[in-house]
Every structure is written in C-alpha cells, then in structure tokens.
Amino acid sequence: MDTELMLKVYPFFLQAAGLTIVLSVLTALLGLVCGALGAAARLSRFVILRFLGAAYVSVFRGTPALIQLFILYFGGPQIGIQLDAFQAGVIGLGVNAGAYMAETIRGAIIAVDRGQTEAARTLGLSRWQAMARVVLPQAARLMVRPLGVNLNMLIKATALVAAISVVELTYTAQRYIGSTYKPFEMFLLAGVLYMAIIYVTGRGVAWLDRRVRIH
Amino acid sequence: MGLDFSIVPKYLDILLLGVAWTVGITLAAALLSFVGGILFALVALYGPWLLRQPFRLVSWVFMGTPLLLQLFLIYFGLVQIGIDLPAFVAGSIGLGLHFAVYNSELIQAAILAVDRGQMEAARTLGLSRGQALRKVVVPQAVRAVIPPIGNNMIALLKDSALVSVIGVSELTLSAQRVIGKTYRPFEFYLAAAAFYYVINLCMEWVQRKIERRISVSR
Numbered sequence: 110m111d112t113e114l115m116l117k118v119y120p121f122f123l124q125a126a127g128l129t130i131v132l133s134v135l136t137a138l139l140g141l142v143c144g145a146l147g148a149a150a151r152l153s154r155f156v157i158l159r160f161l162g163a164a165y166v167s168v169f170r171g172t173p174a175l176i177q178l179f180i181l182y183f184g185g186p187q188i189g190i191q192l193d194a195f196q197a198g199v200i201g202l203g204v205n206a207g208a209y210m211a212e213t214i215r216g217a218i219i220a221v222d223r224g225q226t227e228a229a230r231t232l233g234l235s236r237w238q239a240m241a242r243v244v245l246p247q248a249a250r251l252m253v254r255p256l257g258v259n260l261n262m263l264i265k266a267t268a269l270v271a272a273i274s275v276v277e278l279t280y281t282a283q284r285y286i287g288s289t290y291k292p293f294e295m296f297l298l299a300g301v302l303y304m305a306i307i308y309v310t311g312r313g314v315a316w317l318d319r320r321v322r323i324h
Numbered sequence: 325m326g327l328d329f330s331i332v333p334k335y336l337d338i339l340l341l342g343v344a345w346t347v348g349i350t351l352a353a354a355l356l357s358f359v360g361g362i363l364f365a366l367v368a369l370y371g372p373w374l375l376r377q378p379f380r381l382v383s384w385v386f387m388g389t390p391l392l393l394q395l396f397l398i399y400f401g402l403v404q405i406g407i408d409l410p411a412f413v414a415g416s417i418g419l420g421l422h423f424a425v426y427n428s429e430l431i432q433a434a435i436l437a438v439d440r441g442q443m444e445a446a447r448t449l450g451l452s453r454g455q456a457l458r459k460v461v462v463p464q465a466v467r468a469v470i471p472p473i474g475n476n477m478i479a480l481l482k483d484s485a486l487v488s489v490i491g492v493s494e495l496t497l498s499a500q501r502v503i504g505k506t507y508r509p510f511e512f513y514l515a516a517a518a519f520y521y522v523i524n525l526c527m528e529w530v531q532r533k534i535e536r537r538i539s540v541s542r
Contacts, residue, residue, distance in 0.1 A: 171524045172517040173485035176496060180517065183503070184510025187327060268390030272489060279393050292400035296393060304388035 115294050118285055125281035126302040132195075132267045132277060133306070136202040137260055143207020148214035162211070169208035175269050177201050182273045198270035206263045213259055217252035218244060250321045257314030264307055278302055328508065332515050335502045339512075342498025343519050349416055349494055350481045350523075356420025357480065358473070361427025362462065368432055370457070386425040392486050394418055399490040415487035423480050430472050434465035467538055474531035481523060495519055 150162030169177065181190070182197035192200065221244050229239035271280035282299035286292045332339075367379055386394065398418040402409055409417070438461050446456035488496035499516040503509045 168521065172520045173482040173496070175485040175488075176499075176513055176517045176520065179496075180510060180513040184513055187508075187510040265390040268392040269486075271392060279390055279396075282393060283396055286396055286400050290400075290404060292397050292404055296389075296397040296401070299393055300385060300389045303390065303393070304385070307388050 110297075111291055111294050114289060114291060115298055118289075118295075119298055121285075122278065122281055122298045122302060125276060125278045125299075126306065128275070129264075129267055129277040129303075130306060132198060132202070132270065132275070133260075133264045133310075135199045136206055136263055136267060139199060139203025140206030140210050140259070140263060141256075143204055144210025144214050147207055147211025148218065151211065151215050152218060166208045166211050169205050170212075174202065174205045174266055175272060177205055178269055178273060194270065194273045194275045197273060198267075198275050202263065202266055202269065206259060206266070209262070210256060210259050213255045214248075214252055216255070217248040220251050221247045253314065253318045253321055257311065257318070260310055260314065261307055264310065265303070327510060329511050331506060331508060332511055335506070335512070338498050338502055339495065339515060339519065342493065342495035342516070343523070345412075345492065345494040345498075346481070346484055346496075346520075347523065349412060349419065349487060349492060350477075350484050352416040353419035353423065353480055353484065354477050356416060357423035357427050357476070360420060360424030361431050361473075362466070364424055364428035365431035365435060366457070366462075368428060369435060383425045383428065386422060387429075391418070391422050391483055392489065394422055395486060395490055411487070411491040415484075415490055415492045418490075419480060419484060419487065422483075423476055426476055427469075427473055430469045430476070431465060434469040435461060437468065438464045470538060471531070471535050474527075474534070478524060478527050478531070481527060482520065485520070 147162050147165050150158045151166065153159055153162070178197065178201040181201045182192065182194060185192055185197065225243050225247065226239050229243040230236070234242065267277060268279035270277060271283055274280065278299045282295045285295045289295070364379070364383065367375055368383070371379065395415065395418040398421075399409075399411070399414045402414060442460055442464065443456050446460040447453070451459065484494060485496040488494060488500065491497070493501075495516050499512045503512050506512070
C-alpha cells in the first residue's frame with residue numbers, strides 16, 4: 110500500500126468530503142420538503158392530488174436516479190432549465206429522495222391509530238387541527254428511524270453526481286484512480302470518509318430517536 | 325432547441341439492445357447476489373471466528389460506501405492485480421457482491437427467525453448440522469425473505485444504470501451513445517427512463533406472483 114501517496118492526496122479528499130456533506134444536507138432538506146408534500150398529496154381528500162402524489166412516488170422510485178439526474182442536467186436546457194452541475198445534483202437527488210421519504214412519512218402517519226383522529230374530532234378539533242396537533246406529533250416520533258434509513262441511502266446516492274462532474278468524494282477518488290492507478294488506496298481514502306459521515310449521521314439519528322421516544 | 329420525440333423510433337434498435345443488456349446484467353447480478361447472500365449469511369452465522377470477523381468488516385464497508393465507488397474499485401482494482409475482465413463481468417460482480425451483502429443481512433435475520441425446534445428436530449432425526457441447515461433451516465428462511473429480496477432486486481435493476489460508467493453497453497450507455505449522435509439528451513434519457521419503468525413494472529408483477537404462490541403453499 111502506497112501510504113506516501115495517500116498522505117499527499119488526502120487533503121483533496123477531505124475537501125471533497127466537505128462537498129459531499131453540503132450536498133447531503135441540501136438534498137436531505139429538499140427531500141424532506143418534497144417528501145412532506147408527496148405524503149400530504151397521497152393522503153389528500155382530492156382524487157387529483159392523490160393521483161399526482163402516487164404518480165410522483167411511482168415514477169421517481171421506478172426509474173434510476175442516475176437517469177433522472179441526466180434528464181435534468183443534460184436535457185434541462187432543451188426545455189429552458191439551465192442549471193450548473195451542483196444545482197442539478199441537489200435538485201435531482203432531492204426530488205428523488207423525496208419520493209422515498211414521502212412513503213416513509215405517509216407510513217408513519219397511517220401508523221398512528223385512527224382512534225386518535227376520531228377522538229380529536231369528537232373533542233371539537235377541525236380536520237387540520239387534529240392532524241397538526243394530535244396525529245403529526247405522534248407520527249413524527251415514528252418516522253425518525255425510517256427517515257434515518259432514507260438519509261443513509263441518500264448520502265451514498267450523492268456519489269451519482271460524480272457522473273455529472275461535481276467534485277465530491279467519488280469524483281475525486283475516480284480522478285485519482287485514473288491518474289495514479291492506485292484504486293485500492295483511493296477507495297480506502299474515500300471509503301473511510303464515507304463511513305465516517307454515515308457513522309456520525311447514524312449516531313445522530315439514533316440519538317434523536319431516543320430523545321423523541323421519551324415522553 | 326425544442327423537443328422532437330419523432331426521432332426516438334429511428335434509434336429504437338440500439339435502445340432495445342440496451343434493454344437486453346440491462347435485463348441480462350440484472351439477472352446475472354441478481355443470481356450472484358442471491359447465491360452470495362446465502363453463502364455470506366451462513367459464513368456470518370456459522371463460520372469459524374477467523375472467517376467471520378474479516379467478513380463482518382467487508383460487509384460493513386460494502387454497506388457504508390456508495391456502489392459507484394465500489395464499481396470503480398472492482399473494475400480498476402482487478403486490472404491493477406492483472407485480471408482484465410470484460411466490463412460486463414466486472415459490472416455483474418460489482419453489482420452482485422453489493423446486493424449479496426444486503427441480501428445476506430436479510431437472510432441472516434430470517435435464519436435466526438426459524439424456530440430452534442426445527443434444527444433440533446432435524447438433528448434428532450439423525451441429520452448432520454450441515455444437512456439440517458441445507459435441507460431444513462435454509463429453505464424455510466429463504467421462503468421468508470423472498471418478498472424483501474424482491475425489493476432488493478428492483479433496487480438492483482435501477483442501480484444497474486451505474487455500470488454504464490465502467491463501459492457496460494446497457495440501456496443508459498446506449499442512450500448516451502445515441503445522444504452523442506443526435507444531441508437530443510432530453511428525448512433519449514426520457515425514453516430510457518420509460519424502458520426502466522416498464523422493466524420495473526414487470527419485476528413488480530413477477531414479485532407479486534411469486535409472493536402469492538408462497539403464501540398459498542404456506
């Protein structure tokens with residue numbers, strides 16, 4: 110193993126890991142927004158919204174994220190959407206992650222006992238009040254852990270933007286593999302950083318899960 | 325530049341060839357991930373300590389890093405140690421190993437969930453430990469994990485798009501090649517997405533059939 114080379118290039122990997130973290134955070138935020146909207150649409154009283162929500166989830170979960178990214182980044186200019194690679198990466202991955210999160214959020218809301226809504230309505234709360242004050246606070250507790258799984262997948266999925274030349278961890282590893290012919294060393298550098306990010310995030314999710322479980 | 329989908333049928337043959345390769349690599353990798361998943365699960369549960377520990381490390385690494393990075397490692401790493409595999413083989417191995425690790429987790433949980441009494445009864449009837457595992461415990465566990473493994477296989481289909489970056493001429497790379505000639509990325513990536521979506525629907529249909537069959541025979 111070429112440790113000398115690894116010591117020489119690791120600052121570039123650290124910098125790239127920073128970008129991977131920024132990408133992950135922005136993607137997760139956009140994913141949560143899209144996921145909440147998607148779940149709300151799928152649980153809506155209106156058939157059209159339910160259909161749109163179901164179509165969003167089905168199409169974005171039913172096709173590869175890489176293709177979605179390519180349509181947005183390479184195909185976007187044809188329909189008047191000009192984005193740089195970073196913007197396309199965040200939007201493409203965020204909307205994709207949102208489709209998965211929508212199912213997680215919907216699942217948590219459905220898992221809250223129906224009796225809770227009925228009791229709240231009986232006590233005179235409106236549909237919205239019952240949702241906002243009774244169901245959602247309980248559902249939020251249930252969704253921390255599965256959203257953590259979504260987050261884990263999303264962090265790994267940020268590697269896809271390497272294919273549109275965003276200089277994050279995987280792109281950096283790919284470039285150094287090409288220039289140094291040391292695939293194992295470069296994999297080790299990038300891999301350790303990915304696992305560190307995923308480990309810390311996982312611990313954070315576990316901590317949050319414990320926190321919200323104590324009433 | 326506006327959209328013009330009328331150009332798509334002209335290149336349908338290239339795209340369909342891509343579909344065939346996508347289905348091929350998905351099947352090859354799925355088979356590898358299924359067999360590998362069972363082997364990995366058995367090693368993780370019953371293997372000797374010396375085998376179990378490094379194995380645990382490897383599966384931890386596979387689950388903690390992106391598939392794309394693993395594909396680069398496998399493709400270029402094998403070249404570095406003098407094994408120059410065709411991209412299709414390297415891609416199948418990369419995809420297959422990645423999902424074998426995920427399948428192994430499911431199978432381990434399922435094996436542990438098979439009642440202990442099954443193993444004890446098999447041993448009492450004179451089967452060796454290996455026979456009891458092979459003929460009694462593993463078949464029951466495999467049946468229990470078919471639905472979640474089906475979900476993994478659908479994920480595998482979508483992730484098969486990643487092998488385009490190491491040069492496997494599957495659907496994504498075929499679309500890229502056509503775009504290189506026509507400069508119409510929107511139309512052809514959308515066409516590729518439609519093909520993926522249809523394959524996906526077919527897989528979901530097969531999955532439902534299989535699930536219905538195993539739930540009947542239970």
